[in-house]
Amino acid sequence: MISGGCLCGRVKYDISGELGDIVHCHCKTCRKAHGAAFSSVAAVKDDDFTLSGRESLSSFESSPGKVRQFCSVCGTQVYAKREGTKHLILRLGSLDSEPKSKEKNHIWVSQKASWYSIKNDLPECQEFE
Numbered sequence: 079m080i081s082g083g084c085l086c087g088r089v090k091y092d093i094s095g096e097l098g099d100i101v102h103c104h105c106k107t108c109r110k111a112h113g114a115a116f117s118s119v120a121a122v123k124d125d126d127f128t129l130s131g132r133e134s135l136s137s138f139e140s141s142p143g144k145v146r147q148f149c150s151v152c153g154t155q156v157y158a159k160r161e162g163t164k165h166l167i168l169r170l171g172s173l174d175s176e177p178k179s180k181e182k183n184h185i186w187v188s189q190k191a192s193w194y195s196i197k198n199d200l201p202e203c204q205e206f207e
């Protein structure tokens with residue numbers, strides 16, 4: 079079982095299935111939302127995700143149909159959800175467990191912060207893929 083939650087502990091989750099491959103997203107909305115150079119994410123099937131403390135979540139639709147869910151008290155970004163999909167996009171900084179997934183790539187490198195240098199051998203996609 080993989081588990082995680084927000085900084086203040088009000089929001090917690092368990093994942094019963096597999097996490098998808100790890101993607102590092104450098105898009106401007108991820109940078110702003112996370113207050114960081116990039117956001118590392120992986121897909122989780124809706125059916126595998128058990129959330130507690132939902133009442134503490136706030137959400138923000140950062141682009142049409144894409145909603146970011148974060149703790150309204152401590153601000154931790156927990157997951158994002160795209161309308162009409164059967165999975166959510168977990169924000170891996172919220173994990174308490176070690177995921178077994180492998181890193182896949184960097185995306186939205188066209189919007190990468192100029193003050194961060196990518197130094198590894200993963201593929202770099204200018205946009206989504």
Ligand SMILES: [Zn+2]
Nearest residue numbers: 084086149152
């Ligand atoms: Zn919190």
Ligand SMILES: [Zn+2]
Nearest residue numbers: 103104105108
């Ligand atoms: Zn992004």
